Amino acid sequence: MRQTTKEAISEAFCALLSKRTIDKITVKDIVAECGVNRQTFYYHFRDIYDLMEWTLAHNIGDFMAQNLTEKAEWQEKIALLFHFFYLNRILILHGYDATNRMQYERTAAKWIAPFIEERIDLYPQAKKVPKEKKEFICRVYTRGYSSLFLEWVEQGMPDENRVNLEDYFTIMEGSVGSALERFQR
């Protein structure tokens, strides 16, 4: 029940976001669109940016659940995530302003980090590296992908081929192993 109210609010928000940017949308507009009252909105979300973050995370979750296969390589997973961003570029561009840059970065990083962690653990050297060093390596590479994402958003999200994902995969494949070696106990 609660989940559906949240989703209803989120869907109404997406409908508005397809027409105009986040700074032109008020809580009043959203509750009018989905027929709940103001207090119900605040029961679920602290403000519109909170709703944006939830919507993004929720929609990514749905998309990945539908499209991600067990056997997918880590590169495919990251490429799939960027494909989601591309498919939803209107929502993402309309929802983006100076206030939620951090939220976008956080949302992207939250998805990317486990894929990278998975890749790192496949290296034989990984077993000999302390956990916090592996986490650090993971953070550095994650940061690279989320920065590519934000840069792309800033440019208005043109064709996804313009994001140098492939090049970044190449850099990563070539350097994770040596990074792990340097951190070996």
Next chain:
Amino acid sequence: MDASNKVVRYGLKRAFGYMEKDPEENLPKLMDWVDRFAPEGERGFPVQRAAFRRVIEDPGCNMHKLMMRIFTETDQEVLKTVFENFILNGNLLGWPKQEELKEKYGCNIPWAILLDPTSACNLHCTGCWAAEYGDRLNLTFDEIDSIITQGKELGVYIYIYTGGEPLVRKRDLIALCRKHHDCQFLAFTNATLIDEEFAGEMLSVKNFIPAISVEGFEEATDARRGKGTYQKVVKAMKLLKELRLPFGISCCYTSQNLDSISSDEYFDQMIRWGASFVWYFHYMPVGNDAAPELLPTPEQREFMYHKIRQVREEKPIFAMDFQNDGEYVGGCIAGGRRYFHINANGDCDPCVFIHYSNANIRQMSLLDVLHSPIFMAYHDGQPFHENHLRPCPMLENPERLQEMVRATGAHSTDLQSPETAEHLCEKCRAYAENWAPTAERLWNKTWDCKAEDERFGPKRAG
């Protein structure tokens, strides 16, 4: 250092993050950040900060043990929010703003606002007006939202719900917590409506702390509040403790129950339940059907005076008694000096116990309320007595309240049975006369101790 400085604020939050790893080691570092964050001079709480530092650096003292207990028994995210909303926003940031606006507007600016979301209650306790009060009044979500929005403009970040039973409106209260996530909310509650779902919401908003009314053990509680109530309350406290949510207890002491609720056994029980603080309220003979015989005797009140001070020295729970702790807050804090009360009808009372007003929040702004006649009479009249053990214009100085009500034309806002100020104050006259000699003796002793501290410096442990 400028309190609004974002960099310092960020540093403070980071410093607080280190607490998780090793509070014993990192607390002094956090205190360094707080010192950098605090505004210069009197407004930056130099005395309080010095006291905190002494507590932090002295592992043997009781307050140190209490702090460590709170650090280890509370959810870390909740603790961070309380630190940010209560300590940073509510005090270090809010207080200097309140002081500044107090001068600018020439009226009291509160530190906290108490409000009744509803007059309704789910229990029907003997002697409680909410039980008899049929017609249910509510402040709407939008009205409370507006009060908080206006309050924040004045630097007020602390909101305390009273009632009625505030949790009758628990969905709206959670919505308000979420919307005003920079504020600290507390609620006086009977706790019977705290279930798993609500506790989960508390954990998600992180800025809601209940002060649960428990006045003694099972028999006394159930006799007054209905069979099974005690077990419900105990269950709620168990749930809060399991989820590592902070909570306190509030007790009203009367001539009848004082012995039981001030016993060591009871304090130890409250600590076992998991309460971080306990607020004691002196019984007030308010209302046409009040029972003045429930007023504590001077001997009983003096006993409480010593007991609470002893508990603060000895037990890991923070105990306060508003009527006897006036020395720490400069006497009466009502009338907006540090707080005031808005009832479920929108009437703005100077105090939760003083139901006389010329102002209703539905018709005027918060700032206009603070400028209304009885609030200005409080502003001009405080402190009502130089002896802070006689702080109240009703209980210890009943002639003062009658005077103020007469001079300002404030009307009774009692929702059930309006009472004249004369009738109310008459019930306090004998009490005030009887208490005065004890108050004088205790006060003179306090001053002798303080003078000694000033001459020889604060006492050091060891």
